[in-house]
Amino acid sequence: MKKKHLLHRTIIIVVVTLVGLYLVIGPRRWPNLKDFTWSGIKTSLASNIKLGLDLQGGSHLVMRVKTEEYLRRLTEEAYTAAQNAAKDAGFEVKDGRAETGAGNYRVLLEPADASKANDIKQAVESKIELGDTSVWSYSASGSQMSWTMTSNAQRVLADDATNQAMTIIDRRINALGVVEPTLQSHGAQSAHQILLQMPGVSDPERVKDILKGESRLELVHVIGPPSPAPPTTYPTREAAIESLGGAIPPNRNVMPYLERVNSRNKEQAQQPPTKSWVVIELPAIITGDQIRNANAGQSQGGGVNDFEINFSLKKAGADKFGAWTGANVNEFMGVVLNGEVRSIAFIKSQIFESGQITGDFSQEQAEDLALTLRSGALPAAIEYLEERTVGPSLGADSIRAGVRASVYGLAFVVFFMLIYYRGSGINAVVALILNMILMLAGLIVFGATLTLPGIAGIILTIGMAVDSNVLIFERIREEIRSGKTIPSAVEQGFNRAFITIIDTHVTTIVSSLFLFVFGTGPIRGFAVTLVIGLLVNLFSAVYVSKTIFIWLLSRKERVESLSI
């Protein structure tokens, strides 16, 4: 209990308190007088403390990229390409299929002449990506040739798909004008999950629909006799397959087609669109990655549901498109969106770079679709795993309830400490208030967000802070009762209690660190406040409180009583 340390200690405490206080209520710029009025402090406080979505209002979405779907599509495409490549090179392929499922992605081919297997392999691998040995491993058994996607490649491709999806989602959110969104990967890397937080968005439905939109656009050749005959459609899928001779060859596909109802005619508009099936040629003439721009526009009809999407193509796509349309005048072309034919039209003359998607879109639908087309197609569909939305009024209710509970708790504790420990109770109250200020400062310094469980963490910190004071004071009382002088009782009390305080604090911090590292959202918010609060408490309840005692005892030469 040395007097000379007193000045030292006082300076440290005053500096820390002032810095902490400024961090909490001061603005993040050079302050002026106005900042220290009541309303100025309130504004700074609100902008300094980052509130979690549960208090501020907003949406929290966890989604998963269906990477298995992406791998399946890759495999199926590789299979179709392999079939065509073999055929182009003049080999006959008897049978084959794409095997996908249970983490296994394989392309199987069975040549008519097994001795030609090696020639086919060369023809196929020189032309298409099955030759990439870092992705596909080739093996042959009997008459069967197979390319299997290596598990390493599966992982890399799936991760790529997730990253790509994240880029596209980012683009879409920005196009929508969401303010301050946070987008990050969620959980383990192999989980392919994405977390999106959007403060202030209290109705995420539209955002969700837009993000989910796969927007895989393809322009395809619809098989059938050329115009002026109407496009060839079939009433059922089976009938369409029947027309192909009972099985779908690799260069054909059967797709659903929702025939457009002319909305200018009101009676017809009431009818549900009729669903039919068409046969299309694979591969597609143009795919969505060739889109340069897309915009929604009103079509000639001018009805409520008469919006269409005008798109234009990139240079390479436009060249390809021009060549094809030039060679296929009067043939039918279909616009396929997400595996469904949206409209069919015949080629009047050569088209180079622009086209329309028509088909009963409302203005919002058309605008959303145009937006997703512009941002690019998702590599695979996404699904929503978790959605939490809090409206601003609900968040405000929670803040009010949390603050009210904290204030009542704190008031009660202060009241008790002053009654029970009298003069020394003031010590405890000073330490407690300092703890609150520094804890908030700590949250600000570490950029942590204050969440609802975080408020619970604050209340617990109050509990632990009081405990430290109680431990010390009870110990000092005990030492006084055992006949020690006041200064030595205080010294002993602090020393003894300090060991216990360290042990209790470290244990709680250790378990909180586990919560922080492994926990999810709300649990983490709780752990952060608790850890910061406990670290601060070691300063406020021990260092500050002891300094006040030193000061009290230094005022007299001989101290005979202590208000405790």
Added chain:
Amino acid sequence: MFQILQDINIDWLGRRVLFIGISVLLMLAGLGSAIFRQVTTGHAFNLGVDFKGGTVVTARFKQKPADETIREALANKGINDAVVQPITDRQDTVLIKVPLEEGKEGRTQVREALVAFGTEAAPATELEADPNAAFKIVGTDAVGAVAGEQLRSKAIAVTLAALVGILVYIAFRFEWTYGAAAVLAVFHDVLVTLGFFSIFQIEISLNVIAALLTLVGFSVNDTIVVFDRIRENRKLHRRDSLYKITNDAINQTLSRTIITNGLVFLSVLALVLFGGDVLRGFSLALLIGVIFGTYSSIAVAAPIMVWWEQRLEAANRKAALSFNQPVRGGVRTPAKTREAVAPSAGKRSTGAGRA
């Protein structure tokens, strides 16, 4: 100075059979309830959407219809298993819980049903600001089956990891026996609290898990205060038996135990009463936890530690008397055995950092 308790001399350890009996009874009651409910209803606990998947929609009305009317409106739209739960702190707001259904959006489903009472306020406007609106969905929590499973296994893993962390730290600061006793006591608290949640079917959400973890911290806190005093007393009074030392330690720290836990209890009570519905599960878990956390450090952790230490000491004494026989269990090697005849091995506390 006035004091709640002074010069108490209670033989806590003498009542250990009673204490352990009560604890076992409580745990059995919780276990019984869990098993009974698992068998009869298939749900041992009332798991919230966080863990079983589903949607909770918070809807605010201008004129709140009766819960029964809301349920009917939902049933008209084909949502039959919905739970409509009023909120105690706001008359105009209800929680509507919809089970998980493949390919359907809980929020959209509920909205379609609630349109029966009038239109919803536009997304950007508050309910009060829109004169034509009858209701507004102010919050949603939707968790899919995958995420629910993920959150559940993560919660269990986190709790166990935190317990191991505590065990290691206490073992480092005291002894393995102390650490094990503290962790057993904490485990007891978690089980008893979970038992209460099963008996009264209080909903378990992610926040409740946070509360369980908090009570782990609190209970260990209490236990350490007592253990710390035992460690200190063992050095000061080497002649005394561990039995007496432990009793003294509990008695010496009793006023602190009562004051601190009383204050925490009352703060948590404030949280239960004023903290709002969102925090209710959390604060209830904590309230139960504070009571049993206090109880268990005196009634569970201390007796287990004393019993264990006494057994080890007996084994050590036996080993010390006959050096040619190996020690059973091998926790302490004969080389480490010191002052084996004395009732308590004085210097055993390591790392206390105090002369």
